[in-house]
Amino acid sequence: MMKKWSLIILSLLVVIALSACSGNGGNSSESQGGTKDKGKITFAFWGAQSEADAIKQAIDNFETNYPDIQVESQWIQKDYLTKLQTMIAGGTTPDVMLISGGDLPGFANAFQELKLDESLFSSPSLVDSMSVDGKAYAAPFIIKPKVMAINVDLFEKNNIPLPSKTEPMTVEQFNDIAKNLTSGEGATKIFGSEPLWLGNWIYAFGGQFYSDDLSKSALDSPEVIAAAEYIVSSKQAGIVPNDSEKQGQSMMNWYLGGRIGMFTDFGPWYLPQMADVQKFKWDIVPFPGNGGSKEVNGLALSKDSKNAEAAETFINHLTQNEEVQKIIGGNKNAYGVPVISSATSAFETVSPDKNLKAFVLAAEKQHTQEAQKGTNEINNEMKAIDDTTPIGIGNKDVKEVFPQVAEKINKILQQN
Amino acid sequence: MSVKKERKSAHKKVHWLAYILLLIGAVMFLYPFLWMVSASLRSLEEVAVSGMSIWPDHWRWDNYAKALTAFPFGRYLVNTVITTVFPIVGTVLSSSIVGYAFARLKVRGSGILFVLVLSTMLLPGEVTMIPQFILFKNLGMLDTLYPLIVPSFFGSAFYIFLLRQFYSRLPVALEEAAIIDGCGYFKIWWKIFLPLSKPALMAVGVMVFMGSWNNFMGPLIYINSDKWKTLTLGLAGFQGTYATDTNLLMAAAVVITLPCILLFFTAQKAFMEGLTFSGSKES
Numbered sequence: 001m002m003k004k005w006s007l008i009i010l011s012l013l014v015v016i017a018l019s020a021c022s023g024n025g026g027n028s029s030e031s032q033g034g035t036k037d038k039g040k041i042t043f044a045f046w047g048a049q050s051e052a053d054a055i056k057q058a059i060d061n062f063e064t065n066y067p068d069i070q071v072e073s074q075w076i077q078k079d080y081l082t083k084l085q086t087m088i089a090g091g092t093t094p095d096v097m098l099i100s101g102g103d104l105p106g107f108a109n110a111f112q113e114l115k116l117d118e119s120l121f122s123s124p125s126l127v128d129s130m131s132v133d134g135k136a137y138a139a140p141f142i143i144k145p146k147v148m149a150i151n152v153d154l155f156e157k158n159n160i161p162l163p164s165k166t167e168p169m170t171v172e173q174f175n176d177i178a179k180n181l182t183s184g185e186g187a188t189k190i191f192g193s194e195p196l197w198l199g200n201w202i203y204a205f206g207g208q209f210y211s212d213d214l215s216k217s218a219l220d221s222p223e224v225i226a227a228a229e230y231i232v233s234s235k236q237a238g239i240v241p242n243d244s245e246k247q248g249q250s251m252m253n254w255y256l257g258g259r260i261g262m263f264t265d266f267g268p269w270y271l272p273q274m275a276d277v278q279k280f281k282w283d284i285v286p287f288p289g290n291g292g293s294k295e296v297n298g299l300a301l302s303k304d305s306k307n308a309e310a311a312e313t314f315i316n317h318l319t320q321n322e323e324v325q326k327i328i329g330g331n332k333n334a335y336g337v338p339v340i341s342s343a344t345s346a347f348e349t350v351s352p353d354k355n356l357k358a359f360v361l362a363a364e365k366q367h368t369q370e371a372q373k374g375t376n377e378i379n380n381e382m383k384a385i386d387d388t389t390p391i392g393i394g395n396k397d398v399k400e401v402f403p404q405v406a407e408k409i410n411k412i413l414q415q416n
Numbered sequence: 417m418s419v420k421k422e423r424k425s426a427h428k429k430v431h432w433l434a435y436i437l438l439l440i441g442a443v444m445f446l447y448p449f450l451w452m453v454s455a456s457l458r459s460l461e462e463v464a465v466s467g468m469s470i471w472p473d474h475w476r477w478d479n480y481a482k483a484l485t486a487f488p489f490g491r492y493l494v495n496t497v498i499t500t501v502f503p504i505v506g507t508v509l510s511s512s513i514v515g516y517a518f519a520r521l522k523v524r525g526s527g528i529l530f531v532l533v534l535s536t537m538l539l540p541g542e543v544t545m546i547p548q549f550i551l552f553k554n555l556g557m558l559d560t561l562y563p564l565i566v567p568s569f570f571g572s573a574f575y576i577f578l579l580r581q582f583y584s585r586l587p588v589a590l591e592e593a594a595i596i597d598g599c600g601y602f603k604i605w606w607k608i609f610l611p612l613s614k615p616a617l618m619a620v621g622v623m624v625f626m627g628s629w630n631n632f633m634g635p636l637i638y639i640n641s642d643k644w645k646t647l648t649l650g651l652a653g654f655q656g657t658y659a660t661d662t663n664l665l666m667a668a669a670v671v672i673t674l675p676c677i678l679l680f681f682t683a684q685k686a687f688m689e690g691l692t693f694s695g696s697k698e699s
C-alpha cells in the first residue's frame with residue numbers, strides 16, 4: 001500500500017516540478033520564435049560578469065531613452081560562437097548580436113548589411129574592420145587595442161630610462177632593453193619580455209597578414225619573415241622564456257610575480273587584475289614599432305529579425321550615442337576604448353594614475369586584426385608555423401616554411 | 417615457525433608498500449583540490465605568485481562573499497537542483513525498466529534492439545545538438561528547464577546497459593516464484609528487481625548527479641534568461657575571453673563542488689558495489 005502511495009506521490013511531484021520549470025515558459029518560448037509584441041528585441045552578447053555588467057548598463061540607458069522598445073538580453077557566458085551557431089541553425093537568431101571583427105566573415109551570411117557613416121567613428125578603419133567584400137555587416141561598438149605594460153621597478157633597478165609614454169620605441173630599442181632586463185638563472189630568472197606573438201609583431205616590422213585588398217596572403221613578404229626571424233632570435237638569446245620554461249605557465253602570472261620586464265600582449269582586459277598590484281610599480285607604454293593589433297567588436301543585425309527597425313535603433317544608440325559609449329568606455333572593468341572620438345577620453349578615467357592614453361592612441365592608429373572567410377581552414381594551415389619552425393617546436397627555417405604556408409592560404413582564398 | 421614469521425613479515429612489507437603507494441596517489445589527487453581551496457582564499461596577485469604553495473598568506477574569506485553575490489546564487493542553485501534531481505529520478509526509472517526488459521523478456525529481435533540502443537552511445541553529442549535544439553524549439557520548450565529534464569525520462573543507453581548486466585545476474589528462481597504468486601512483468605520489476613538493485617541504482621544515481629550537476633553545454637544551449645540559468649553558467653561568468661578572476665572562480669567552484677564530494681563519500685560504498693557487481697561475470 002505504502003509503495004503504491006509513494007508511486008503516486010512521485011508522479012505528482014514530477015508533474016508539479018515540470019510545470020514549475022517553465023513558469024511563464026509559454027511567453028519565453030514565444031519570444032524565442034520571434035514575438036509579435038512590437039518593440040521587443042533580443043540581444044546576444046558574450047563576456048565575463050564584469051563585461052556583462054557594462055553592457056547591461058548600456059541597455060538600461062537605451063530603454064530609458066526608448067521606453068517603447070524592450071531589450072531581452074541574452075548573456076552567453078562562454079562558448080559564444082557555439083551557441084550562436086546553434087541558434088542560427090535552429091532559426092532562433094537574436095535580433096542583435098555582438099560579434100568580433102575576426103569572427104564576422106564566418107557569420108556575415110546571417111547578418112543584414114548596414115549603411116554606416118564612417119565619419120561618425122573615431123577612425124574609418126573601424127567600419128572596414130566590420131566589412132566583408134566592402135559591405136558593412138556590423139556597427140563598430142568597442143575597441144580592444146594592445147599596448148605594452150612595463151615593470152617600472154625592474155627598469156629603475158637596472159638603471160634603464162623609462163620609455164616614452166606617447167612615442168613607441170623601435171624594435172632595436174626594445175631588444176636592447178629586453179637584454180638589459182634579463183638576469184638570473186633557473187626558476188628565478190627574470191626575462192626582458194614574455195614570448196613574442198607573431199600576430200602582434202608582424203605589424204611592428206611593417207608587415208601584415210594579407211595584401212591590402214585581402215586577396216593574397218602576405219606571409220611570404222620580407223617584413224613578415226623579418227618579424228618571424230626576430231621572434232626566433234629572441235628565444236635563442238634567452239630574453240624571453242623558451243618552450244619548456246613557458247609550458248603550462250601563465251605569462252601574466254609571471255609578470256605579476258616580477259619575472260617579466262615588458263609584457264607586450266597587454267589588452268584592456270588585464271587592467272582590473274592590475275588594479276590590486278602592490279608589489280611593484282608598473283605603467284603602460286605604446287607597443288614597440290607601432291606594432292600590436294586591435295580587436296574591434298561590433299553589433300550585427302540578424303537577417304531574420306522580425307523587428308529590424310527597433311533593432312537598428314538599438315544598434316545606432318549603442319554605437320553612436322556619446323553617453324552610452326562613455327558608460328561602456330569608462331566602466332571600471334576596462335571593457336574597451338569607445339568608438340566615437342568624443343567618448344574616448346572616458347577610458348582614461350578607468351585608472352587615472354596609469355598611462356591609459358597609450359590605449360586610446362593605439363585604438364586610433366593600430367592595425368586591425370585581419371580576418372578572412374575561411375578562418376578555420378586558414379588557422380589549420382597556420383599551425384605549420386608552430387609545428388615546423390623554431391617560433392614553435394620545429395627547426396625548419398622560417399624563410400622556407402612561410403612561403404609554403406602563404407601558398408596554401410592563397411589556395412583557400414581563391415576557393416572562397 | 418620461521419617460515420610463518422617470514423611470510424608474516426613479507427605480508428607486512430607488502431601492506432606498507434601498498435599504503436605508501438596509496439598515500440602518494442591520494443596526495444596526487446588531493447593536491448589540485450587543496451590548491452583550489454587555497455586559491456579561493458587569496459588575492460589575484462597572490463594567486464599569480466603563489467606557485468605550488470597551498471598555504472595562503474592572508475586568508476581572504478571575503479572572496480566567498482564576493483563570488484556568491486556576483487550572480488544570483490540562490491536562483492541558480494534552485495535551477496541546478498531541479499535539473500539534477502529530476503534527471504536522476506527519470507534516468508533511474510526509465511533505464512531500469514528498459515534494462516529489466518532487455519535482461520528478462522526474451523522476445524524475437526530484442527538482441528538487435530539492444531545493439532541498436534547501445535549504438536546510440538557512438539553518436540557524439542555535437543551531432544545531435546542542433547536537431548535536438550530544433551526539436552525543443554518546435555515543442556516550445558526553449559528557455560525553460562524542460563530540455564534538461566525530459567530526455568532523462570526516455571532512458572540512456574549506458575545506464576540501460578549497466579542495469580541490464582545487473583539484472584541478468586539475479587537468480588531466475590526469484591522471478592519464477594513471483595510468477596507463481598501471480599505477479600506480472602511490471603510487478604516483478606517494481607516489487608523484486610527494483611528493490612534488489614539498490615546498489616546499481618545508487619551507482620546510476622551518483623553518475624547522473626555528477627553529469628547533471630556539472631552539465632554546462634545543455635544549459636548554455638537551451639537557456640537564455642537569467643532566471644533559468646544554472647550554477648555552471650554562473651561559474652563561467654568569472655572567465656573572460658582573455659583574463660580570469662581565478663580567486664573568485666575557485667571560491668565559487670569550492671562551494672559548487674562540495675555537494676558532489678559529500679554525495680560521493682556518503683554513497684561511496686553503494687556506488688562501488690553497484691559498479692563492480694554489474695561489471696562482474698555471471699557465476
